Amino acid sequence: MTLTHTPASILELPDRYDDPATGRSFTVRQDVSPEDPRSWIDPVDSALWAFREPRLHRGTAGIKPDGNLAIDAFARFVETLDEDRALEATRRYLAVYFPEERLSVAIATIRGYSQSDWLDVVCATKEGYGTPEGTIDVFRQWVFGDVWTVSDDDGESLSGIYADSAEKAIAQFRDEFADPDPAAAPSKARSSFVVSWEIDVEDVTTPAAAAARAWQRQFGRRGRPAPDEACVFTVRSPRGEEVSIDLSDEQHAHLFDTPEGE
Structure with a gap:
């Protein structure tokens, strides 16, 4: 365990220890009224x-x-x-x-x-x-006088720690209040997300044609999307009916043989 030590000052501020490995910080002071x-x-x-x-x-x-x-x-x-x-x-x-x-x-x-x-x-x-x-x-x-009070930045505090040094007192404190589980911390690994938005398409006759026109106009693509592009549109009619259109499906190939999915 490697800690960064900020010594106490003449203003009687407590000693502070920071653990860069876990991000935890601790303040340590002598316990002024420990039990015999x-x-x-x-x-x-x-x-x-x-x-x-x-x-x-x-x-x-x-x-x-x-x-x-x-x-x-x-x-x-x-x-x-x-x-x-x-x-x-x-x-x-x-x-x-x-x-x-x-x-x-x-x-x-x-x-x-x-x-x-x-x-x-x-x-x-x-x-x-x-x-x-x-x-x-x-x-x-x-x-x-080797009895300590240790606190952390989360508000946990423990007095009456009998230890030969402040560092050993912190170790006992951490036995009582364990370091956060790194597995529970938010992951910084790359993930996949689903993003959706609404696009108004006019002057088309079918939901598939509406999806094809959005693909061509909004994404600047002319050809039919490949299967691995996962290009699936949810199209809603004026009456509120919804249908999913996978433009990579062979049945929609004809939409890309005419200008802008007409």
Whole structure:
């Protein structure tokens, strides 16, 4: 997918992306009020805690969630052990005392877009509630501002797109609102059309003679039309009766042996 990017300006206009291949255009801006992904699942089943960061007092990431066995155990162990040994001790503790809980635990350092944007986090999830690694990744997108609102020129809009870049947010948007089917677009291929108009012909005695005279006068043709010319006239009498005349038919050959179909 190749997109043309028009950057946002100092007037706070959104970024714009144009796809010349499909003609679609998209505007992308950061979602200003995205949901904290930690709120999606009960912390008993899936929980994340930032146990170390430069500015823990400035946000909610450093508030330890309540009720998760693994997070509670890790918090106790990390008071006296480094994080790697605390993680190993937590896993052994869960395996011995709570094997039925089927909790997976992982730690990671997640980073934002400046030197001081980082968090050391621990995450624990029960079987059936995703993986710690996946939960950490979505949390990273949320805490460092990688949540987007995408709109297109047709008026469709989608907020709360968790993605590592605007381009990836557009890709998710297109999964939700598919590109128009090229087969449904108006075809530019050549086609055949039927064109008709009315021609008044006077001083003739038969519908066939009227058709022959129109062919000779309006089209400047003297000879009888060939079969592949599809020269069929619909002739209407003064009384409103209509008849179709195919001038290429052999029965009308005599009309072209006299001047102007007489």
